Amino acid sequence: xxxxxxxxxxVGVLVERHKANSPWLDFxxxxxxxxxxxxxxxxxxxxxxxxxxxxxxxxxxxxxxxxTETASYRDNLATGTPLLWVILRPTNTTIGFELLMVxxxxxxxxxxxxxxxxxxxxxxxPHSVQEALAAFxxxxxxxxxxxxxxxQNSTIEGSSRRAIGREDKG
Numbered sequence: 253x254x255x256x257x258x259x260x261x262x263v264g265v266l267v268e269r270h271k272a273n274s275p276w277l278d279f280x281x282x283x284x285x286x287x288x289x290x291x292x293x294x295x296x297x298x299x300x301x302x303x304x305x306x307x308x309x310x311x312x313x314x315x316x317x318x319x320t321e322t323a324s325y326r327d328n329l330a331t332g333t334p335l336l337w338v339i340l341r342p343t344n345t346t347i348g349f350e351l352l353m354v355x356x357x358x359x360x361x362x363x364x365x366x367x368x369x370x371x372x373x374x375x376x377x378p379h380s381v382q383e384a385l386a387a388f389x390x391x392x393x394x395x396x397x398x399x400x401x402x403x404q405n406s407t408i409e410g411s412s413r414r415a416i417g418r419e420d421k422g
Contacts, residue, residue: 257316259388261381264290265310265338265351266299281349283338283373286313288380296347308347313338313354315381319392324357326389334377334385337361342369356385 264287272280284307295311315336317325328334336356340349352370355361356377365372377385 259317261315262290263313265313267310269306271304288378311351317388321357322389335374336377340371
């Protein structure tokens with residue numbers, strides 16, 4: 253499938269694994285951060301091990317920017333602490349997840365939290381990604397005037413209403 257994104261920003265994704273406090277799970281994973289650029293490392297390369305936290309380089313994510321979503325990107329930047337949404341999909345691998353996507357669109361990120369088994373987490377947006385996003389918005393955003401739709405009465409054209417129990421006599 254060909255992407256219609258006008259800009260693609262490649263990032264590296266770090267994921268932390270914590271020991272779970274649960275009889276049903278051994279570990280809990282969560283996105284930890286996004287790196288600007290992509291390191292020369294294979295997905296799920298071990299980065300560090302500290303007491304109860306193991307950090308992995310999960311792989312390359314691509315933030316795709318679309319002209320139609322500039323209002324959402326602008327709202328994300330306007331929060332003062334812009335975020336990226338990282339989506340991990342469960343797999344039958346040793347780690348148990350694959351990096352599915354990274355998005356700067358809050359609506360898309362929140363929509364992916366609703367259903368399924370995907371793991372969705374937010375991480376702070378790196379400054380260089382904020383700058384690229386702001387430049388993209390400045391170049392492509394077109395303010396849409398809000399138009400309140402007027403409610404119209406429902407009519408059924410071409411139908412005749414008959415009283416119950418009344419027959420047509422021709």
